[in-house]
Amino acid sequence: MLRRTEPRAKPLQSVERYIRSIGRHYVHAVIVMTMLIGATYLTVVVALDRHSLQQNIGFLTSNQFIRFQQLANQTRALMRASADPNLPDYIIRPMRDDILRAIGEVRAMSRQLAELHDEIGRNFLEKLNPRDDISEQLRLELDARLEDFLARAERIANAGAKERRERYSFWGPIDFAVSSDSVLMRQFGDLIRRAHERSGISIDNAKLIGTALLALIAATVILASIFLFSPLLKKLRNEHRRTMDFEERLTQLAHTDALTGLANRSSFNQALGNLFSDLERTGTGFAMLLVDLDRFKSINDSLGHPAGDAVLDHVARVLQRTLRSTDIAARLGGDEFAVLLPGMADSALLATIADRAVKAIAAEIPFEGRVLQATASIGGAVVPSHANDEASLMRVVDLALYTAKSGRNTAVIFDEAALARRLEQNQLSLALVLAADRDEFVVHYQPKVDLATGMHLGFEALVRWQHPELGLLPPGRFLPLMEGTQLIRGMTRAVIATVGRDLDAWKRAGLVPGTISINLPEVLLVNEEGYNLFVETILANRLEWHDFAVEITEDVFLNRSADQILDTVARFREHGLSVSLDDFGTGFASLVHLRDFPFDELKIDRSFVTGIGSDARSEQIIRAMVDLSRNLGKRCVAEGIETDAQRRFLLEVGCEVGQGYLFGKPEPVDQAGERLPRQSGGVKRLAAVGSGRRAVDGAL
Incomplete structure (x- = not known):
């Protein structure tokens, strides 16, 4: 029995040994394949880590x-600004701070790059690749040049205003240009290119090693391998996609304005150059528009930069909707936009497009539960009708824009008449420099009266310019030319002195002139200069503080130095000088400003008075202003009254004082004196007092 079973036991044992052998080989195969899979996985992870570092x-x-x-x-902007000794420190200081902050950021990036290079040097795959001595040498040279550049920029930023003006404004731009020359720019480009190439090598290494290892794995584990490695392959694809997206974002960043999505100045200049090249090659012309927002600074200062950004985004969307798909709209910086219109040769059609853009920009802009209102001025020109090169084009378009901004919320396409007006404006600007010294300004007086009785209460002093060639010019011809200049200081100094002399003459003649209102600009309110001018005039002419009143526009609320202005106004009122808030309701000030500002009189602007009898909204606004002034315990004055119907309406709603052509036009001192009442026991009439006398207006 045992002998019969032994032969059967051997096959069974052989089968068992075979099965165990198969099992061992299978286990060995599984171990090897597992190791291969693990090695492949680790290799790809290392390659991806290196790729991520390189990225x-x-x-x-x-x-x-x-x-x-x-x-x-x-x-460079700081060095150019330093050449102007009159530029205030509050403009220079943020520029210096921005430079120092940028230097710190660049140095911090250099430190981070050094750490990344050290980390990538420890990567296993990096050790397998040949050492890139050229990239390392290039990086060290770039660091040295960049540090030299940063040191120069830091010395310029930390230099005193006098040193920058006397030293850097002459040789600084030359020396600074050497430190930031094209070599440094090329080294940056070479380093970025080599970083990208090394990133590609990382991907190639990962593919090569991964493919070689996967080829050793048996077909039975291919599906398993696919399942195991599919997440890693997906990650690899994502990394490559991110690389492409990153390069696309860099390209977009270099040519696109981040806020509006329009082309930036660099892209605009490139497109402009291409259009001029097409003009030379094919003779195809084009047109250009410059868009500048009106009073954009007031929106930014009063409502904050988010509101300003909303306005800029609104303008960008309007331009995109208004223009053709082939047109190029760009934001050049700040609130300035530009548009290129290829193939546009018709000035009339260009004017139509510009007018349509002006109207669309003026639409209401919803922002955080309120409505913003913005307007724009647009200037345009056609190539080659108006210009044949880039410099000439920019000059004529800027000229058209300048003409448009004189009227605001309008579009002007360049023509010879605009050029003539610009030349005239330039000549007037030059003559204005000497106008005060030559005693060419004249003060006219417009009466203020009691609306109920017609009794004379005082005057508002208004300026005229007795130009030696053009004759007597109204304020609208020259006051806009004085905006942003120091000429307005001398002009106001002259008007205060002239009004003081005229008041003294009227009083000595036994007349009762009442209070004379003088418009005082912001530049004389932010310090003691305006206050001292009144002190000198009052002492020199033996007058009283209550003989004068100052008119201040509500825009002073938005001035950076509003606190100093408030102090000056408070000093005026302490001495009994009346303060009038002019042009109320036409600016951007809020009722909070009105509540906190010390004033005695609120003036209703003529734009509202004109609408009486024809515009119910204007009438409602006037009623609200009168009620507001009455509730605040202030006087209310209406200007621009030309009809008796307007006078009666204002009197009915509670306004007591008015001025306008209905009561009298602005007149020279001798004519204005003839309408003045006499003091009891007055000694003589005012005849030619002050005739021919020149002065400047407080109505600035």
Whole structure:
């Protein structure tokens, strides 16, 4: 029995040994394949880590290059600004702070890049690849040049105003240009390119090693391998996609305005150059528009930068809707936009497009539960009808824009008449420099009366310019030319002195002139200069403080130095000088400002008075203003009254004082004196007092 079973036992044992052998081989195969799979996995992870590090290096180097360009532009701007000794410190100081902050950011990026290079040097795959001595040498040279550039920029930023003006304003731009020359720019470009190439090598290494290892795995585990590695392959694809997206974002960043999505100045200049090239090659012309927002600074200062950004975005969307798909709209900076219209040769059609854009920009802009209102001025020109090169085009378009801004909320296409007006404006600007010294300004007086009785209460002093060639010019011809200049200081000084002399003469003649209102500009309110002018005039002419009143526009609420203005106004009122709030309701000030501002009189602007009898909304606004002034315990004055119907309406709603052509036009001192009442026991009439006397207006 045992002998019969032994032969059966051997096959069974052989089968068992075979099965165990198969099992061992299977286990060995599984172990080997597992090790291969693990090795492949680890290899891909290492390659991806290296690729990620290289990607970070490329991204950080690109950001450092962009920040370097911004720093170079900021530093050059500071050196150009330093050449102007009159530029206030509150403009220079933020420029210096921005430069120092940018220097710190560039140096921080250099430190991060050094850390990333050290980390990538420890990567296993990096050790397998041949050492890139050229990239390392290029990086060290770039660091040295960049640090030299940063040191120069830091010295310029930390230099005193006098040193920058006397030293850097002459040789600084030359020396600074050497430190930021094309070599540094090329080294940045080479380093970014090599970083990208090394990133591609990482992907190639990962593919090569992964493919070689996967080829050793048996077909039975291919599906398993696919399932195991599919997440990693997906990650690899995502990394590559991110690389492409990153390069696309860099390109977009270099040519697109971040806020509006329009083309930036660089892209605009490139497109303009291409259009001029097409003009030379094919003779195809084009047109250009410049768009500048009116009073954009007031929106920013009063409502904040988010409101300003909303307005800029609104303008960008309007331009995109208004223009053709082939037109190029760009934001050049701040509130300035430009449009290129290829193939546009018709000035009339260009004017139609510009007018349509002006109207669309003036539409209401919803913002955080309120409605914003913005207007724009647009200037345009056609190539080659108006210009044949870039410099000439920019000059004529800027001229058209200047003409448009004189009227605001309008569009002007360049023509010879606009050029003539610009030349005239330039000549007037030059003559204005000497007008005060030559005693060419004249003060006219417009009476203020009691609306109920017609009794004379006082005057408002208004300026005229007795030009030696053009004759007597109204304020609208020359006051806009004085905006942003120091000429208005001398003009106001002259008007205060002239009004003081005229008051003294009237009083000595036994006349009762009442209170004379003088418009006082912001530049004389932010310090003691305006106050001292009244002190000198009052003492020199033996007058009283209550003989004068100052009119201040509500725009002073938005001035950076509003606190100093408030102090000056408070000093006026302490001495009994009346303060009138002019042009109320036409600016951007809020009722909070009205509540906190010390004033005695509120003036209703003529734009509201004109609507009496024809515009119910104007009448409602006037009623609200009168009620507001009465509730605040202030007087209310209406200007621009021309009809008796307007006078009766104002009297009915509670306004007691008015001025306008109904009561008298602005007149020279001798004519204005003839309408003045006499003091009891007056000694003589005012005859030619002050005839031919020149002065300047407080109505600035």
